[in-house]
Amino acid sequence: GQNIDQPTEMTATEGAIVQINCTYQTSGFNGLFWYQQHAGEAPTFLSYNVLDGLEEKGRFSSFLSRSKGYSYLLLKELQMKDSASYLCAVRANAGNMLTFGGGTRLMVKP
Amino acid sequence: DVKVTQSSRYLVKRTGEKVFLECVQDMDHENMFWYRQDPGLGLRLIYFSYDVKMKEKGDIPEGYSVSREKKERFSLILESASTNQTSMYLCASSSTLEQYFGPGTRLTVT
Numbered sequence: 001g002q003n004i005d006q007p008t009e010m011t012a013t014e015g016a017i018v019q020i021n022c023t024y025q026t027s028g029f030n031g032l033f034w035y036q037q038h039a040g041e042a043p044t045f046l047s048y049n050v051l052d053g054l055e056e057k058g059r060f061s062s063f064l065s066r067s068k069g070y071s072y073l074l075l076k077e078l079q080m081k082d083s084a085s086y087l088c089a090v091r092a093n094a095g096n097m098l099t100f101g102g103g104t105r106l107m108v109k110p
Numbered sequence: 111d112v113k114v115t116q117s118s119r120y121l122v123k124r125t126g127e128k129v130f131l132e133c134v135q136d137m138d139h140e141n142m143f144w145y146r147q148d149p150g151l152g153l154r155l156i157y158f159s160y161d162v163k164m165k166e167k168g169d170i171p172e173g174y175s176v177s178r179e180k181k182e183r184f185s186l187i188l189e190s191a192s193t194n195q196t197s198m199y200l201c202a203s204s205s206t207l208e209q210y211f212g213p214g215t216r217l218t219v220t
Contacts, residue, residue, distance in 0.1 A: 008150070033208065042114075042200065042211035043153075087153065095160070096141045096204050097168070100153040 002026045004101035006088050011107045012078055020073045020104045022088035033098060034062050034073045035087040043087055046073070075106075083108045113137070114212035116201055122218045129188040131215050133201030141204045142184035144168075144176065146197040147214070153200065159184055191219045 003025045012018040024032070031050040035043040049055055049064035049071060061074040073086055085105045089098040117132035135142065143158040145168075155168030157176040165176050173195060177185045184203075188195055196219045202209040 042213050044211070045208035048207060096209070097155060097158060098209065102150055102152040
């Protein structure tokens with residue numbers, strides 16, 4: 001079976017750095033995705049990791065450790081517009097099916 | 111820009127009704143997906159399709175069926191709607207990497 005865990009809610013201050021963790025136990029592994037979803041909107045793609053290490057994309061970075069079944073999304077210089085849910089998803093095989101975690105709701109306060 | 115559209119943003123149906131949710135994508139993607147999203151449970155895959163007339167069950171297919179007669183269109187059918195199918199329904203399409211999501215249909219079954 002597939003199991004993906006992430007914290008339900010987090011709060012951070014504008015301008016700060018926040019790390020959102022994701023742990024997974026899946027029957028296979030062929031990549032980990034992070035999506036951002038603002039309230040009432042569709043999820044949008046943020047990042048993809050398939051090899052161990054850090055992928056940086058502007059203020060957002062994503063890290064993967066396959067041996068530990070662990071990933072994190074790092075958001076720097078937080079802005080109010082970063083208040084959203086962040087979804088971790090694992091692709092277990094060569095197909096395009098994703099299994100999603102429950103999502104982490106991030107609230108950024110002034 | 112990839113565009114995924116869904117036929118309705120909000121829908122209210124009665125128990126026992128047959129419900130059709132339509133999804134159209136304009137990027138010639140092979141893969142299309144239907145998810146439902148519920149608080150605390152995240153996105154759960156109902157069905158997906160990797161080609162015209164091809165379909166595969168996801169994690170929660172019970173009570174649903176799908177149809178893909180044309181590459182750009184993927185329909186989700188609730189044969190006899192029940193109150194436990196009240197949810198947000200999200201359609202997505204993909205080629206080889208990330209999935210692109212539609213805006214969602216909030217379905218209420220009374």
